[in-house]
Amino acid sequence: MIISIASGKGGTGKTTVATNLAVAIGSDVQLLDCDVEEPNSHLFINPVFEKTITVTTPVPEVDEKKCNLCGKCDEICQFKAIIVIADTTVMIFPELCHSCGGCEKVCPENAIKETSRELGIIQKGYRNGIEFVHGKLRVGEAMSPPLIVKVRSFARPDKFTIIDAPPGTSCPVIASMKNTDFILLVTEPTPFGLHDLKLAVGAVKMLNIPCGLVINRSDVGDNKVKDFAKKEGVPVLLEIPFDRNIAEAYSRGDMIVEKLPGFKEKFLTLYDNIKKIVS
Amino acid sequence: MKELIIISGKGGTGKTSLMAAFAYIAENKVLCDADVDAADLHLVTAPDILEKHDFQGGNTAVINKDKCTECGLCIDLCKWGAISETFEVNSIECEGCGVCVYFCPEKAIDFPLNTCGEWYISNTRFGPLVHARLGIAEENSGRLVSLVRNEAKKLAEEKGLDLILTDGPPGIGCPVIASIGGADAVLIVTEPSVSGKHDMQRVVQLANHFKVPAFLCVNKFDLNKDITGEIENFAKEKGLTCLGYIPFDQTFTKAMIQGQTIFEYDSGSAAGQAIRKIWESISEKLDDLRASS
Ligand code: SF4
Ligand code: SF4
Ligand code: SF4
Ligand code: SF4
Numbered sequence A: 001m002i003i004s005i006a007s008g009k010g011g012t013g014k015t016t017v018a019t020n021l022a023v024a025i026g027s028d029v030q031l032l033d034c035d036v037e038e039p040n041s042h043l044f045i046n047p048v049f050e051k052t053i054t055v056t057t058p059v060p061e062v063d064e065k066k067c068n069l070c071g072k073c074d075e076i077c078q079f080k081a082i083i084v085i086a087d088t089t090v091m092i093f094p095e096l097c098h099s100c101g102g103c104e105k106v107c108p109e110n111a112i113k114e115t116s117r118e119l120g121i122i123q124k125g126y127r128n129g130i131e132f133v134h135g136k137l138r139v140g141e142a143m144s145p146p147l148i149v150k151v152r153s154f155a156r157p158d159k160f161t162i163i164d165a166p167p168g169t170s171c172p173v174i175a176s177m178k179n180t181d182f183i184l185l186v187t188e189p190t191p192f193g194l195h196d197l198k199l200a201v202g203a204v205k206m207l208n209i210p211c212g213l214v215i216n217r218s219d220v221g222d223n224k225v226k227d228f229a230k231k232e233g234v235p236v237l238l239e240i241p242f243d244r245n246i247a248e249a250y251s252r253g254d255m256i257v258e259k260l261p262g263f264k265e266k267f268l269t270l271y272d273n274i275k276k277i278v279s
Numbered sequence B: 001m002k003e004l005i006i007i008s009g010k011g012g013t014g015k016t017s018l019m020a021a022f023a024y025i026a027e028n029k030v031l032c033d034a035d036v037d038a039a040d041l042h043l044v045t046a047p048d049i050l051e052k053h054d055f056q057g058g059n060t061a062v063i064n065k066d067k068c069t070e071c072g073l074c075i076d077l078c079k080w081g082a083i084s085e086t087f088e089v090n091s092i093e094c095e096g097c098g099v100c101v102y103f104c105p106e107k108a109i110d111f112p113l114n115t116c117g118e119w120y121i122s123n124t125r126f127g128p129l130v131h132a133r134l135g136i137a138e139e140n141s142g143r144l145v146s147l148v149r150n151e152a153k154k155l156a157e158e159k160g161l162d163l164i165l166t167d168g169p170p171g172i173g174c175p176v177i178a179s180i181g182g183a184d185a186v187l188i189v190t191e192p193s194v195s196g197k198h199d200m201q202r203v204v205q206l207a208n209h210f211k212v213p214a215f216l217c218v219n220k221f222d223l224n225k226d227i228t229g230e231i232e233n234f235a236k237e238k239g240l241t242c243l244g245y246i247p248f249d250q251t252f253t254k255a256m257i258q259g260q261t262i263f264e265y266d267s268g269s270a271a272g273q274a275i276r277k278i279w280e281s282i283s284e285k286l287d288d289l290r291a292s293s
Helices: A014-025 A041-045 A072-076 A102-106 A145-152 A171-177 A191-207 A224-232 A244-252 A263-278 B015-025 B041-045 B073-077 B099-103 B141-159 B174-180 B194-209 B225-238 B251-257 B270-292
Strands: A002-006 A029-033 A048-062 A082-085 A089-092 A112-127 A130-137 A160-164 A182-187 A211-216 A236-240 B002-007 B029-033 B048-059 B113-124 B127-134 B163-167 B185-190 B214-219 B241-246
Touching (some): A014 A029, A014 A041, A014 A160, A029 A041, A029 A145, A041 A130, A041 B194, A048 A145, A102 A112, A102 B099, A112 A145, A130 A145, A145 A171, A182 A191, A182 A263, A191 A211, A191 B251, A211 A224, A211 A263, A236 A263, A244 B194, B002 B015, B002 B141, B002 B174, B002 B270, B015 B163, B015 B251, B015 B270, B029 B041, B041 B113, B041 B127, B073 B099, B113 B141, B127 B141, B141 B163, B141 B174, B214 B225, B225 B241, B251 B270
Parallel strands (some): A002 A182, A029 A160, B002 B163, B002 B185, B029 B163, B185 B214, B214 B241
Antiparallel strands (some): A048 A112, A082 A089, A112 A130, B048 B113
C-alpha cells in the first residue's frame, strides 16, 4: 500500500505527519521524501545513508561537422532548447531541454548525440525498521518531476510506503500523488490553509484517489476548514492542537511521537483508519 | 525602478503575511503575486479585478480516431508513456513535446494549445496588484511567473511607480527560478527550525547561482534561539545581511483570519514593530541599489 501526504499550502505540517506516522509504525515501512526541492524529512528521521545515486536526464549534443543547419531540430523542439541561429550555428540550452528525444530522431544527418544533465541526487538509508529514500534537486535545476519519478521507483509493494509530497497542486505534486492508494491532506484552519486546501482537494478529485484530512494547529483559527471537509465528504482523521511544545520540538527536529505523550497512539489510530478506508 | 522578491524556500515561514505587511507600509509600488500555484495574497488584499486574461502555455496531444490506423508508432515514441494501448492520450501525463504529432504517418494527432490558467490586474487598498491562478495539475508555472512579473513591470512603468514588491513561490525549482532571475534583490524569510534553516541555505545557494543580491530576515526568532544563532552565523559566513528578527506573535494569524495586515489588525504589536524596522533597512538597501545602478 502506498499513500501520499500532501497540502496545498506549504508549512502546514506535512513533513511532521509523514515522519511521525513512519516512526509510529516503526517496521516494514518506507518513507519516500518527494519534496525534492526542499527535502526535510531526513532532518527528523536522521537515517544512516548507505547509498547515493546521481540522477541525470539525457540532453542533446551536436556534432558540428555533420550538421548541415537544416533547422529540423529547431522546428520540432517545443521548449526552445535547441535553436539554429541565422543558418550559422546550432545552440543548445540544456537547462530548457525536456529530454523528449525529438531532435535526435528528426535529424537527417545523424548529427545529434545524447549527453546528460544532472537533475540531482537520490539517497537511501535506514533508521531502525524504516527504509528512507529522498531526492535532492540540484540547485539551479528547474525540473523536479523526473527526479520525483526516480524517487518513487524505490517504492516496494510489500511495504507500507509513505510519500512526503511537495506543496502546491502543479506538476511536481501530481507526480508525487498519482497512482497512490490514498492521499492524506494536511491543513491548518486559517484562510490561507482553507484556500489552498480547496485547490488540493480539487487535485485529489481529479486523480480520483480516496483522501482524508489532518488539521494541524486545529485550535488557532475558525471552523471553516471543518465545514468545508464535511461538505466535500473528506473525513477528518486527526487534529493536532497548537502547542508551543510541539512547535519547539519541531524546530529542533524532534519527533512528537517520541517526545510528547499520547501522540504515538494517535498516529497508530490514524494508520488503522487509513487502512480501513483503503481496504 | 526596483523589483524585490520575497521567498522562503520552505512554506509556512510567514512570507505572505510579511509581504502583506510590507504592502501596507511601502509607497509607490506595484504588488505582484508570483506564487501562482497557491496564490494567497489576494486573501488579505481583497483585490477588485480590473482585467482578466487567459494564460495559454504548452500544447497537449489529442489523437483523432478517424484518421489513426493504430500503427503504434506514437506509443513507442512517447517518453512519458502518455498514450494508452487504446490510443488515448492521458492529458495529465502528456508533456506537450510534440514528437508523436510530428512523426505520426497519418497526421492523426492534433496539438491544441492549452489554457492552463488566468492572470489578473487588480486594484487593492494598497495599490495595483498583478496576480494569477495556475490551473490544477498544470505545467508551465515558470512561464506564468515570468508573465506576471512582466505585466507588473509594464504597469509600474505606465504609472510611474518605482518599486515592484513580489511574493515568490516556495521551493527552488522552476517557478522560483522564474521569479528571481533578473530581480534586483530577494528577501529570504526563514524561521529557526532545522527545516527552515536547511531550506533557507538552499535558497541562498539559488540566489547566488543566479547572482541576485539576497537579504535575510528571521520570523518567529524566539521559538528556538539556538537555531536563530546558527542562522546568524551562517549569514555572517556567507556575507549575507540579516535585516531583522521578528518575534513569534499570534497577531499574525489573528490578522490573517480577519483578512487584514498585521498593522490594520493591531498597530502596536511586537511583530509589527520589528517589521517596520526591517522595512526601513530594505528601503535603504534598495536606495543603495538605485544609487549604484
Ligand atoms: S536537425 Fe541535425 S542537421 Fe539539422 S540543424 Fe539540427 S543538428 Fe543540424
Ligand atoms: S530532446 Fe526534445 S526538448 Fe531536448 S532539445 Fe531535443 S527536441 Fe528539445
Ligand atoms: S502514430 Fe498516428 S496512426 Fe500511428 S497509432 Fe499513433 S496516432 Fe495512430
Ligand atoms: S506530445 Fe509528447 S508527451 Fe504528449 S503524447 Fe505526444 S509524445 Fe507523448
